[in-house]
Amino acid sequence: MAPAPRPRASGVLLHVTSLPSAYGIGDMGSAAREFVDFLHASGQRWWQILPLNPTEAVMGSSPYSSPSLFAGNPLLISPEALAAEGWLRLADLGGPAPDGGDRVDFEAVQAHREALLALAFERARPRLGAHQGFARFVATHGPAWLDDYACFTVLKARQGGAPWTAWPEALRRREPGALAALRRDEAPALDAVRFTQYLFFSQWAALRRHCAARGVGIIGDLPFYPCLDSADVWAHPHCFQLDPELRPTVVAGVPPDYFSATGQLWGNPVYDWEAQAKDGYSWWLSRLGHNLAWADLVRLDHFRALAAYWVVPPHEATAQGGWWVPGPGAEFLRAARARFPELPLLAEDLGLITDDVIALREDFGLPGMRVLQFGLGPDAGESTNALHNHCRASVAYTGTHDNNTSLGWFLDELGDAGRAALADYLGHMPARDDAAWAMVRLALMSPARLAVLPAQDLLGLDSRARMNTPAVPSGNWAWRLGPRDLTPALAQRLRHLCRLYGRA
Template sequence: MARAAGILLHITSLPSPYGVGTLGREACRFLDFLERCGVKVWQILPWGPTGYGDSPYQSFSTFAGNPYLIDLEELAEEGLLEKEALAAIDWGEDPGRVDYEKLFAHRFAVLEEAFSQGFDPSEEGYRSFCQEQAHWLPDYALFMSIKEQYSQRPWWEWPRPLRLREAAELADFAQEHRGRIAFWQFVQYLFYRQWREMRAYAAARGVKILGDLPIYVARDSADVWARPELFLLDGEGFPTEVAGVPPDGFSADGQLWGNPLYRWDVLEAEGFAWWIRRVQGAYAFCDTLRMDHFRGFEAYYSIPAGNATAAGGEWRPGPGLKLFQALQDALGELPIVAEDLGFLTPAVHRLLQETGFPGMKVLQFAFEPWGDSIYLPHKYTSDCVVYTGTHDNDTSTSFLQGGGPQAAFCREYLGAGEEAGSWALIRAAWQSAGDLAIAPMQDFLALGREARMNTPSTIGGNWQWRLLPGQLTDDLALRIRRMGRLYGRDEGKTEDWK
């Protein structure tokens, strides 16, 4: 990696008058802001359609895009929607928070209006898109149509013939609901088209998009429903074992994620073809991938289905280097950042070294009172990505205001006073040896706990924070650019501030 700086901000957190950040004008304005900052990397969270708990890590498809992210103003400019009608919809009272309940209530009706105005199955762009995405799009559109028909219930609660994909029943349903299937395909066409435009805009401004690929897919997803043989399910489609992490010093019960586990032997027998398509599809959206829960590729924690907690599971060997060799053989160079946080064994360190992927260093994890953490900046080598915090951390301002031995050690280590804020951590990340340094947008704005994006193992109140119009000022861009030039993360001389 070249030495550079990045900002972490999910697309949903952009401003917009329609309840959530989207791919259109505001995304371009943010890219303009990054260019003014001299920032070369925009890190986002997973972009798939959100399901349970509104989490981007629990998506209805690993290949599809989130319909909420489609820019409605662009559709209005194309004549598919009326701006007056959009303005009359109640998208939520607080422009600084996403109201997912109101989004769900209104967004799809708006997209249905665009569909009725603009769907043309003979249009060349739409036809080409359907052909290019034929390996997943029909299954996804059918999956979403069945969910609609059965009041959004998860697929394992559908009638048995549909749950187990009996061919005659699926064919009958597809014929009867072909209009709805076409709608879901059209929505994905809009999403992909707008994303390609945004990515081209980013490339023209020298900004690379760093995406996020969860290791597991959601149980209630078209991925599991369409290819059950790739997952540890019984003959009725119910999981026999599920994902999570074991009890540790932070959680006596561990973390019970509940995602289905892979049948790695079946995937390997197919030459990891499903994973190759998955990663190839992700690179259509971004330049680099953060590979979530990297340690799960060396060994994964398996919990018997039905357990109330993560206790009682066991570690099992993952695919290891064989998966990444197959990916590289098929796709060439793999620009990947390994999310190597948590308890790591020597075998995980070996896999990271064998792949050559840079790992992550998170400053908020560094300041244990005993002072020997691997996340302390003086221990970094260049081949890592340094974060002040991630989407799962509190904001750095709140972290430092929280008191206790960690905050005290942090202030002493950084040579900062009692009033030290998030910029002290940003400076530490930027001046470190790590090739890439990233901070969440909330840290640049010195925001407190109210701006936290996610609190792990909780449901409700997460993934909601948004930028307000006017917060991305020229003064802020200049301050970020000066920091980058001071520490070699932006071109130009340090005295050439403007």
């Protein structure tokens, strides 16, 4: 007897920063719980987020460019929850806060949040030594990543924000004496970093419990590469292709594609897979396990790099002068499956996908991504992203965080010929006000077991609500929901379609 098919489901893509709040940025407080309640009311089983790692203004506040692949973003810590938990007083929250409008001012938010967290640490410091939860957190995460991240953060502040590659030699090389002196001289500052991370993970655990109570799972996001100026590369240089002076011999990117005619030059150091294979990919598997501990399913960004990855000489101006290098492929995924037998990964298989990438994903039973915006053009008949070519073992999207909103795509990118092709596919020309929901309906009727809908498409928003434009270094990641956008009528409309297409 054939096994019963897994149930169809759907979810919403919305990063935590995009939630409404009174403190200038979405956080893990009451608005996050209200959003989970909306998901439950609208028949959704999944909430997909972007990476939760710290962001930096100098990197455009991108969640994919972080000083740590393990740490949580302090900007997501809820001030109201800090007061409810007793770390702050309500009066502490009454001062000037960043504007709570529809765009995040990351620099203003960072200054505000750092001041509150510093105050919370000063209030907590006398009792931290006896705080069992904090002690357990440090004992669990300290040896794995927390101590390195705390040292990196404090050293970077001491060095005036300079990248670790410009630090004094003893610190660049992590000489034991230099690190011992740091731990002796900067103990309070190191504890402040550890305490902030404890607050983040405590609030995230509480939000996860609320999700579980509402039957909502989290789809996390695992960036493929770290930044060069990160605790990860500083603490584990042997995992990367660096020269004897700890400089990258090649950097990461992708060749010319849908998003950029010159490719995307990311500049991240690339992995030394041969060196990592010698210890069974222990560092990579530790970060995979870390991400699986804070999500139910993890989207593996840039999955195609496991088959082959694009490298570029470090001084090139664009990614065009690069070449392909074979990745670790099946050997790595076998090691991952041995550690995590269910392998709850979603493969981001967008861009230039070759037969070896498809074979690798299929051999390990990983669902891939099917993006309708990529499939509804003149070549829809053959496109794997077109609705009729979706397979059950995939996840259907109207668009991703890198796409325009569906309405913005319809108005600004398709052109007359593209809109005519879309109308031919749909059997009618959607009106402006119905274009986004026409795409939502297609995603929900997809054969794919899971459909994920960007919140902007549920609201029918145009390109002003776009989350990210690849290869554009500024002005991204800042869009936010309004406090009254997610209405009961919207929940009812979405739930009706999910019932109609067997996803509720």
